[in-house]
Amino acid sequence: MKRSLSAVLAAASSLWVEVAVAAAPAAAPVAAAAATESPTAQLTQLVLGLLLVLGLIFFLAWLLRRVQHATPGSKQVIEVVGVRTVGPRDRLLLVQIGDEQILIGHTPGTLTALHVMKQPVAMPSTVRPATPEFAQRLMELLGKDQKDKS
Template structure:
């Protein structure tokens, strides 16, 4: 990718230097004549097309990246599921994780994960619907879309 960008930038610089070399040197007789703006319009068009090309390339790469990430392992085949989570402070959390038939209570802090307790009986979660963060839920309500309509 770096070689490609280097080649594109090098080609653009070479092209601009060749355009500058092709322009005639202004003399006293031509200095009094008004400047012709046809070259400026061509340069502006080239600039706009170049910007559109770069933006199109960015959107193409973003779309491609999303497609590649979706082609990865599916969420349904996961062995480890997060049953619940509770914030204890700005950087510390408790998480209840289910691995197979076993549930483990984990303590998460910056730089460490500690298994606090292995539950003998799994905790039953009352709703099978994943909880929506409060902000997302309120945003959906403001837009007039209920979560039940998503199903």
Template structure:
């Protein structure tokens, strides 16, 4: 009697499975389900890639439009013009600005702009084309593209 009781207790947890009908899936139907799941995943990845490309393309389009709109402003008729700039530190600069016929030397720091001096005679730059910086010139020499 003890054997029957112990065998019954061991089979008790499995009795819940026996009460439910067992569904069998034929092999071709199981393969079709796996194929559909794989194609569904591929379709989702494809949609994700297309969406990502559209967003990146939209960002580039908006950046291009922003540059075009900024360039449409008045070119030759500007009243304020930056003549020269010199960095004094990571956040400090000296800037020479021409407003009409007057040139003003400004000190620019992290939180303020201070007029330092109004020049009585405007500073004229002899050559409007800037000489290449030393780094660029040295790099060209190292690459062997310097014509000298």
């Protein structure tokens, strides 16, 4: 899936280069015409170009998210149930593998199984997964937080 996405991006970038090379001889008259345009027209063109680029970035981010979630058998065998930061570079991970849960210590150089749970830890339904402050605020502004609760 990643190979096909990278192939599409490579084809799009090569097409972009071909269009830019083809438009290069016509760039001189455009630059001369731009000098005679009003500042308002130039500002409008700049803002529309910026909006186009931002729209393209958001579209590609959305597409990447859709492609990552579209994998067949989206239910993973190994899932990270919870993560707790213990130090600047040390974490505890609770990993679900089938019906077992394993507590793992993660340091920069090692992963160590600390404990295998005999009884899986039950997650309360009211607990939301931890999100970074910026991402949480952005989801609230976009209204996505309300959709997740229902």
